Amino acid sequence: MSAAQPSRALVLGLARSGRAAVSALRRGGVAVAAHDSDTGLDIGHVDADVQLGEWDDRLLGDVGLVVKSPGVPAEAAPVVAARNAGIPVISEIELGARLLPNPIVGITGTNGKTTTTALLGAILEAAGRPVEVAGNIGRPLTSLVGTSDPSAWVVCELSSFQLEDIDTLRPHVAVLVNLEPDHVDRHGTFDAYAAAKLRAFENQTADDTAVVPRGFPAVPGNGRRLEFSADDPLPAEPRIPGAHNRENAAAATAAARAIGVPDEAIAHALVAFPGVEHRIEPVAEVRGVRYVNDSKATNVAAARRALAAFAGSPKHVILGGRGKAEPYAPLAAVFEGSDRAYVIGEAAPELATALRAARVHVTEAGDLERAVRAAADAARPGDVVLLSPACASFDQFRDFEHRGEEFRRLVAKLAR
The missing domain is CATH 3.90.190.20 (Mur ligase, C-terminal domain)
Incomplete structure (x- = not known):
């Protein structure tokens, strides 16, 4: 993880990403405590010292790092207690970025990010590149630790909840599909929501690429700016219907070209890709x-x-x-x-x-x-x-x- 790897960490939330974070930490020899408010949770296969139900500050004990699942809000009692104690709080996505050597493509935005993530994964497969698709799309990033080809590209869907608590995450290519009001109930304001989304770009250097909608204002970081729009010429017309899906295809095409994928492979994937479950x-x-x-x-x-x-x-x-x-x-x-x-x-x-x-x-x-x-x-x-x-x-x-x-x-x- 780093020279400052803790001997003991606390994982908050034991749904998919939390369980994957526990496994990744244990694989690295870190002792793990975990908390979830659901008293009915089955914890039979969780390799951690688990507390369910009401939070107890004593669980922080000798914890040196807290890993927060995306469903846990910043104002939750364990998060507040950890920060008051000076303990670093990071997201499961940040943990995965620290533990994985793979190059990452981070895809965020309000709508279309799942489709764009899955489509870019299909483009890389069509090009014969080793690839893993993970993140908010349903497969936790930390589930790849110790199980994936270190040379594989990781195409990672990034939600605002995951990006709230990053520190070092630096996608080689970061993509913003679009930015519209959402999750104001969690973030409080659209500006706070937008700021969380744009954190995907903040650690990029001049060696990285920032893919954004045409005409979008400047984003944080120093990535090379690359723009796209729904009316861009594409190597082929996408199989999936709708103007919004042509925009998704344009974003995926721009990211693939930034990685160095030839247009022939992009065209093959655009024509073959059937779309994702639960989206039109x-x-x-x-x-x-x-x-x-x-x-x-x-x-x-x-x-x-x-x-x-x-x-x-x-x-x-x-x-x-x-x-x-x-x-x-x-x-x-x-x-x-x-x-x-x-x-x-x-x-x-x-x-x-x-x-x-x-x-x-x-x-x-x-x-x-x-x-x-x-x-x-x-x-x-x-x-x-x-x-x-x-x-x-x-x-x-x-x-x-x-x-x-x-x-x-x-x-x-x-x-x-």
Whole structure:
């Protein structure tokens, strides 16, 4: 890790990234304590001194480093206690960057970063380069420690929650796909959210590349600036639909060229890449109606992009969940005359108010099952039933994947 490697570390949060961090630290001979507030967590395979439930400051003991999972906010009691005690607090992503020798491509932004990350991984594979895809895409960066080819490129999706607590992370290529309001409920302001995102660039030197949207203001660090836009000439047209996905393809192409990938390999991947789960994912066609899973659209900007991808088709849009302190009027404004909305979850009343103000037909369905049933009853051949919630999932589901899987199950039930 470094000359200052601690003899004992504390890991906060024991979901995927926390467990991977424990394993990576133990692989390096570091003793590990861990804390999670979930008293029902199965900790049978966690190689650490684990405390569940209420936090106890005594767990800090002789800890020399705290590794924070992305779901743990800065104001959580263990984080505050560690910082008050002068103990460094870093993210799981920062730990991975310290432990891995691999060159890293860091991809961040508000919407499209998962698609861009997966697409760039596919481009590198098409070029015959060893590559690992990790980070916020679902595979913790620290899970690669001791298990991956040290020469492999690591394409790493970076969330604002992960970037809050970096120190030395320095992507050889850092990509900002776009920057729009999101997670204001966690960061407090858009400016704080944007500052967290832009930390991906802060440690870059003149030997590195900063890939940003055309015309975007200056970013931190000293990386060589490379710009892209949705209307860039590409080696091939991407298979995945929508103007926003052409923007993602342009970002991935710019990053691949910065690494030295030839256009032939880029073209092959653009044509072959099918997209990612839960992002404008075709599920089925039932009695002439298309059903599309866009559960990963957890903010207004993402949902607007999904509606734009089906412009001209009558849409039955399922919206709602846990809101992120965003206004919904900009979303209501992109509904077309024949579109209908079905609102669910905690944000349903606020969504219904904004949509009705824009003269959108609204059904207050309450939950996903009733929304799918109501949309299916109203839809006609040629229509699209689109799950694009514009909200987080945590009021009724474990995560956006769980929500998308439930949508698929309900559509399969319709098909039967």
